[in-house]
Amino acid sequence: MKAEPADQIRLLDVQGLDVRLQQLAHRRRSLPEHAEIESLTKDHTQLRDLLVAAQTEESDCAREQTKAEQDVDQVRQRAGRDQQRLDSGAVTSPKDLENLQREISSLAKRQGDLEDVVLEVMERRESAQERVAELTERVGAVQGKVDDATARRDAAVEELDGEAASVTKEREVVAGSVPDDLLKLYDKLRQQQGGVGAAKLYQRSCQGCRQELAITELSEIRSAAPDTVVRCENCRRILVRTADSGL
Numbered sequence: 001m002k003a004e005p006a007d008q009i010r011l012l013d014v015q016g017l018d019v020r021l022q023q024l025a026h027r028r029r030s031l032p033e034h035a036e037i038e039s040l041t042k043d044h045t046q047l048r049d050l051l052v053a054a055q056t057e058e059s060d061c062a063r064e065q066t067k068a069e070q071d072v073d074q075v076r077q078r079a080g081r082d083q084q085r086l087d088s089g090a091v092t093s094p095k096d097l098e099n100l101q102r103e104i105s106s107l108a109k110r111q112g113d114l115e116d117v118v119l120e121v122m123e124r125r126e127s128a129q130e131r132v133a134e135l136t137e138r139v140g141a142v143q144g145k146v147d148d149a150t151a152r153r154d155a156a157v158e159e160l161d162g163e164a165a166s167v168t169k170e171r172e173v174v175a176g177s178v179p180d181d182l183l184k185l186y187d188k189l190r191q192q193q194g195g196v197g198a199a200k201l202y203q204r205s206c207q208g209c210r211q212e213l214a215i216t217e218l219s220e221i222r223s224a225a226p227d228t229v230v231r232c233e234n235c236r237r238i239l240v241r242t243a244d245s246g247l
Helices: 005-029 032-088 094-175 180-192 215-223
Strands: 198-202 238-241
Touching: 005 094, 005 180, 005 198, 005 238, 032 094, 180 198, 180 238
Parallel strands: 198 238
Antiparallel strands: none
């Protein structure tokens, strides 16, 4: 392939811009905020799960407390009716009177047991409410950190994307001045060789693979016409000759 030396030099400019774009893309992917957000989001999810569990426990306790209080009220009402019968003197039979007194005593014990249940449920509910309040605060705090990290990430991404857009436009201008066939070969090699399709020949070494060229290869390159597009025998990248190539 033939290409003017100036076009080959411009190919190095294209390569430099492509490397810059790769670096920007790498920086975008490697922003510390990505890992920070991922970690915070994981913490937030775990806390949300704990909060939901605590809210469920508090709700269950509320229903249990309502049921227990209703049981106490029913026993209290029944005991009240029995006490009214006793106080009214309507029960005159000694046996019925004894049974009524025994039932009132039994209801009093039952009421005491149920009131103990209510107190125990209330304590559990209060503990669950405190847990809900604590977790709600922690979820909010972590969410605030997520929002802050997200804002910092978005700002950094916007800056990098802006710089990448500027470099891309510059790349379009420079690449537009390179012959199509040379640019096509370069792009093909760049995809095959990890993003580097053209390299400078510097002090007898290929700057693409960092290998010093053999004497015979150097001799062939030295004798090649200036407009001949030469390739590195080691990595097959386009080698661009300059004044400091050591030829």
